[in-house]
Amino acid sequence: MQNSEEIWRRVDDKKESFIALSDRVWGMPELCYAEMRSCAEHVAMLEAEGFRVTRSVADIPTAVMGEAGSEGPVIAILGEFDALPGLSQEAGLAEPKPVEANGNGHGCGHNLLGSASMLAATAVKDYLAANGIKGRVRYYGCPAEEGGAAKGFMVRSGAFKDVDIAISWHPASFSGVNEAESLANTRIDFTFTGRASHAAAAPHLGRSALDAVELMNVGVNYMREHMPDGARVHYAMLDGGGVAPNVVQARAKVRYLIRAADLTQLTPLVARVRKIAEGAALMTETTVETRVVSAVSNLLGNEPLERLMHDNFMRLGPPDFDDADRALAAKFQATLTKEDIAAAHYRHGLKVEPGKVLCDQIVPIETEGSGGVGSTDVGDVSWVVPTVQARGATCAIGTPFHSWQLTGQGKTGYAHKGLVHVAKVMAGTAVDALNNAGIIASAKADLKARTGDTPYVCPLPADVRPALDMSR
Numbered sequence: 001m002q003n004s005e006e007i008w009r010r011v012d013d014k015k016e017s018f019i020a021l022s023d024r025v026w027g028m029p030e031l032c033y034a035e036m037r038s039c040a041e042h043v044a045m046l047e048a049e050g051f052r053v054t055r056s057v058a059d060i061p062t063a064v065m066g067e068a069g070s071e072g073p074v075i076a077i078l079g080e081f082d083a084l085p086g087l088s089q090e091a092g093l094a095e096p097k098p099v100e101a102n103g104n105g106h107g108c109g110h111n112l113l114g115s116a117s118m119l120a121a122t123a124v125k126d127y128l129a130a131n132g133i134k135g136r137v138r139y140y141g142c143p144a145e146e147g148g149a150a151k152g153f154m155v156r157s158g159a160f161k162d163v164d165i166a167i168s169w170h171p172a173s174f175s176g177v178n179e180a181e182s183l184a185n186t187r188i189d190f191t192f193t194g195r196a197s198h199a200a201a202a203p204h205l206g207r208s209a210l211d212a213v214e215l216m217n218v219g220v221n222y223m224r225e226h227m228p229d230g231a232r233v234h235y236a237m238l239d240g241g242g243v244a245p246n247v248v249q250a251r252a253k254v255r256y257l258i259r260a261a262d263l264t265q266l267t268p269l270v271a272r273v274r275k276i277a278e279g280a281a282l283m284t285e286t287t288v289e290t291r292v293v294s295a296v297s298n299l300l301g302n303e304p305l306e307r308l309m310h311d312n313f314m315r316l317g318p319p320d321f322d323d324a325d326r327a328l329a330a331k332f333q334a335t336l337t338k339e340d341i342a343a344a345h346y347r348h349g350l351k352v353e354p355g356k357v358l359c360d361q362i363v364p365i366e367t368e369g370s371g372g373v374g375s376t377d378v379g380d381v382s383w384v385v386p387t388v389q390a391r392g393a394t395c396a397i398g399t400p401f402h403s404w405q406l407t408g409q410g411k412t413g414y415a416h417k418g419l420v421h422v423a424k425v426m427a428g429t430a431v432d433a434l435n436n437a438g439i440i441a442s443a444k445a446d447l448k449a450r451t452g453d454t455p456y457v458c459p460l461p462a463d464v465r466p467a468l469d470m471s472r
């Protein structure tokens with residue numbers, strides 16, 4: 001990896017302590033809104049680096065912001081640090097073996113995500129100070145990306161109102177600018193209440209909440225044929241009413257996750273799901289209560305920032321993975337299917353190259369990927385601040401996200417190299433924007449053009465608070 005630019009050298013100067021931070025967070029995997037120790041690690045690092053720290057952003061105990069520099073434009077670099085349930089896995093081992101049975105694991109690489117973003121912010125801070133440049137850089141430590149929509153609550157609280165541009169990234173199979181495509185979504189809990197009764201002696205006196213959930217699921221499944229293309233509906237049973245089949249279940253709770261291309265499509269779809277729930281309650285003579293857990297907007301791209309970030313990728317070149325990296329990655333890739341590997345190529349708009357284990361290229365900016373579209377709460381930030389995201393290669397090509405294989409690769413040498421590489425891309429993008437006022441102006445004009453007809457409407461109802469208890 002060449003290191004011809006000052007900002008890249010500043011990333012390298014500090015990289016060891018941020019790799020260590022990533023490894024520590026990997027070792028304490030914590031779920032949505034319960035990231036107390038991981039957040040404390042991030043706060044300690046911000047303080048050690050001399051950032052001015054604001055805790056409990058948007059009244060969320062595990063959201064933090066650190067700022068450095070003075071006057072000038074404000075560049076936000078966003079990080080995350082939440083883990084996933086059930087994805088515990090020993091580091092570096094290419095066969096399933098949890099560290100803790102049913103334990104949490106960093107199956108989406110957010111240990112790397114937070115550390116690389118703070119490393120980039122730190123390098124920009126050092127660059128500003130060394131060169132006497134007016135400008136501020138902020139690191140936003142954003143919790144609960146995996147379903148808590150924390151960034152939406154942070155946007156709603158005004159945490160980004162004076163930010164000029166926002167930069168983030170996500171681990172991936174390949175390195176390149178992220179294609180801005182993601183689905184708007186909302187999570188809603190439906191709780192049905194009926195009447196308990198002896199299931200054999202007095203079934204006629206019972207009203208089953210579990211029946212209501214089943215009828216709701218059937219109704220929604222019939223709706224699928226008549227949804228907009230690309231919409232998605234998923235559900236998880238939170239409470240089946242208990243373990244006794246000889247009791248008519250008086251309560252049952254199901255969580256729905258409803259996704260569509262944008263809020264214009266999502267809002268009517270959510271209304272239809274709510275009608276089906278009411279229908280199920282009517283049919284079973286139960287009642288239904290609903291609670292919105294989270295909601296996110298679709299992601300907006302920003303062409304000037306995407307071109308700027310791509311320039312940085314091209315100047316830097318791909319990560320310099322070596323034979324030892326490829327040998328270990330090959331072991332993980334051997335646990336994947338051909339379809340997994342092909343899907344990772346298609347997602348980035350690339351032809352499948354059998355035998356390639358780790359990324360050795362920058363994905364061309366004009367390629368269009370297919371498939372693999374999810375949701376992210378970066379979406380809400382992108383509606384209020386010009387936003388760009390990188391994809392940084394940190395795993396064997398084809399590794400599915402939210403898998404034990406991804407957790408297992410979170411502390412490998414190649415994940416560490418990917419962390420440092422993408423930090424250089426983000427820091428370089430930030431410095432280029434600070435050194436060229438025209439870029440920030442054109443990024444803002446691009447956002448204005450995209451939102452002119454459809455101004456941002458926060459998808460979170462005004463009375464909905466962050467579901468701080470959602471992981472309990």
Ligand SMILES: [Zn+2]
Binds near residue numbers: 108110145170
């Ligand atoms: Zn993720």
